[in-house]
Amino acid sequence: QYTTDGGKTWMNTSANIAKAGIAPQSWVSSIEPSRFDKQTVYATFENHMYGDHKTYSAVSRDMGATWTMFSSSEFSGFAHKIKEDLVNKDLLFLGTEMGLFASVDAGKNWFRMKNNIPWYALVRDIQIHPQTHDLILGTHGRGIIIVDDIRPMRTLSNTIAQQDLYIFPQPDMSLQMGKIGGGAAPITGGWVSGNAPSITPIQYYLKDRANGEIKVLIKDAEGKLVQEIPGGKRKGLNRIFWNLRMTPSKVASGGTKVDYAALNAPQVLPGKYSIEITLNGKVYNTPFNVVHDATNKDLTEAERKQLYDQNMRLYKAHEQLAGIVEGVAAKQQVLKAAMDKLKNAKTKKLAETYWNKLEAFRSTLLATKQTSVFADEKKLREEISEIYLVLIGQEVAISNLQQQNVENVINKVNDAAKQQAALLTETDAKLKSALAKEQIQL
Incomplete structure (x- = not known):
């Protein structure tokens, strides 16, 4: 009625x-x-x-x-x-x-x-x-x-449903690291569910389940790859999250401790970006904007740029140090192979001496003895990561002390590059002719 x-x-x-x-x-x-x-x-x-x-x-x-x-x-x-x-x-x-x-x-x-x-x-x-x-x-x-967030369903028409893949229009993504603090279940043994995500998801529709892998590419305004994200391949609506960061930098390897800088990266800057997905040889993409979080009163857009610039200096310092360590390790590998072949005891001793010099230098660049992340063995790689992981995880302006710490580690990396060049030059000069006598090239 x-x-x-x-x-x-x-x-x-x-x-x-x-x-x-x-x-x-x-x-x-x-x-x-x-x-x-x-x-x-x-x-x-x-x-x-x-x-x-x-x-x-x-x-x-x-x-x-x-x-x-x-x-x-x-x-x-x-x-x-x-x-x-x-x-x-x-x-x-x-x-x-x-x-x-x-x-x-x-x-x-x-x-x-x-x-x-x-x-x-x-x-x-x-x-x-x-x-x-x-x-x-x-x-x-x-x-x-x-x-x-059922907004994608509001635009899911029959026309869209007939497409093999459709990327839903992406709302502006605000640069922030979440507005909800961590928590835990009550000590009484109660249960609580998770909070809603603070970052706007990327959502797309698949007419049928994809046969191969789905890769979601985030690109900047110039078309440069920012990050590649594994995507869902289920039939229907798929939802993934981009952490608003770039691909982590290459970090010096070969140490005994895990370095978490290899798993983290700076947030991107505000600007124009695009989502790109390839399915069955066809490329689908949609543009979107990343915007500064104007609600954050502790970080202006200009201060965000300053913070980003310093993060990128540390990002590149990690990559530079990784190249130095790789160069040392490559020379050590050559010396090790030569020592196994050398017959002249004096030449072999000389090769061992320089191998040890290189190892001593390498041990100043990254932890080579302690395996625990709690162990007190902080070398240059760990020094970079200490300030780097703090800066990429903060949403306030960089302080004067932090700026000075950045300068200090950048200078140390540059000094390490000079030391590596000098040490390799010395090694080549002393050993090259000695090894040549036994028909071994350095």
């Missing part, structure tokens, strides 16, 4: 509902008036008390005078709730005793929503957050389920 005069009179539409194929005298489990057309109303019905578990859901576009029942081979379980989207009138959600279903064409076609939603979730209520665009499900026995 419905009223148009505040409850003074009522119109019974039960007979009209039954004409649409709904079981007579079924319980009305939910009513959803359209926010786009006052003549349109959606409703769900259930008749399971009489052994009828069919999915009854219908729409009337003339204030209940006539009804059209939704049908789909996907449906299972009696219906609890139907919900119209707040923005797209053609996007509908239907919760039943055995799952969640959606339609992007006003109910003509339906599909089961599966991505991290239990197949047989007993969906009793559906709400849509007006600000975060999240789909919120109230279930029986499975708690509250939140589907983050």
